């Protein structure tokens with residue numbers, strides 16, 4: 001048997017870490033406390049940097065052509081007027097790849113299928129009871145359908161999400177999650193012929209609509225606390241009743257039970273190191289951010305790919321993890337800061353501020369797109385390191 005890696009959490013970050021480490025030769029076990037991996041009702045945008053991460057994990061080819069965002073996309077006002085338009089294909093020339101739009105179940109399924117057979121344990125909770133040192137393995141307590149057991153591991157990946165119990169226990173001085181200032185609803189609606197992908201910015205409300213590969217529509221709505229959070233879906237529908245087509249119809253087409261609702265939270269900063277002993281903190285556990293630039297999952301994919309390149313079964317794991325952290329931490333902090341900056345104007349509720357924001361974007365026209373692209377360039381142009 002090779003050296004063992006235990007991954008805590010079967011979200012995007014955990015599954016991708018399991019795939020990356022298995023490809024590097026680790027004997028991997030991925031532990032997920034939920035009894036199934038089915039994420040309900042939402043899509044996910046996979047930006048060019050993460051498309052290349054999927055390639056490095058050997059699953060990019062399965063989605064590249066199928067799910068690429070195509071045609072016109074842009075920013076609109078609630079009355080439908082465009083603030084900004086561009087072609088989705090521009091992304092390929094600017095950032096080397098197009099953005100993919102997948103159903104979450106599709107992405108999770110691809111990653112899970114790429115794991116070695118039998119390496120995923122569902123319905124199993126894990127607690128990291130000892131992070132280990134250079135000379136001592138880490139220890140993880142598992143409890144699941146086959147009972148309780150303690151497992152020694154040469155490497156542990158804690159991909160247990162924003163509420164990470166591993167972070168709370170072993171990163172005592174790490175910042176705790178804080179409210180993001182808004183609530184988000186997400187759902188997948190039936191197809192709308194001729195749908196144009198867009199994000200519409202109102203006063204403290206943002207609505208996104210985007211076609212999935214199978215024609216269905218992924219939609220999200222975020223409402224700032226300052227705009228007043230609707231008590232239920234009926235109230236949300238009423239608030240958006242006079243927004244441009246097809247927003248009211250999309251909201252009317254879904255059952256209440258098929259809509260996800262979350263109060264958004266974020267970590268104010270990443271911990272001082274993403275590694276402790278033989279434990280790596282990956283994905284939202286390390287750097288949960290607001291979804292405004294759609295990079296939370298993308299950064300989790302990057303974490304995993306770099307981990308697989310930098311930490312091999314033959315290495316001094318604790319030392320290799322510190323080097324991995326030194327490489328990843330400045331990058332994820334940059335993306336966290338950027339997502340917080342972009343979120344700011346979407347939370348504005350004052351009529352004057354919103355009018356000035358919209359007028360500014362319209363006046364700058366294509367320049368807004370160019371400036372936005374320039375700001376995003378360092379994020380979206382990332383390439384996996386060479387093995």
Ligand SMILES: Cc1cc2nc3c(=O)[nH]c(=O)nc-3n(C[C@H](O)[C@H](O)[C@H](O)COP(=O)(O)OP(=O)(O)OC[C@H]3O[C@@H](n4cnc5c(N)ncnc54)[C@H](O)[C@@H]3O)c2cc1C
Nearest residue numbers: 009011012013033045126160161283284291294296297298
């Ligand atoms: C509204 C919204 C829209 C978003 N849109 C995008 C987007 O378009 N693009 C993008 O890249 N990102 C997006 N994100 C962010 C993205 O969803 C997250 O960054 C990503 O899912 C984080 O994955 P993760 O694996 O780190 O954590 P999670 O998905 O939270 O997974 C953690 C897993 O660990 C499991 N777990 C926890 N504790 C234990 C334990 N003790 N034992 C076993 N298992 C455990 C949990 O059950 C869970 O399955 C969005 C987020 C939101 C809220």
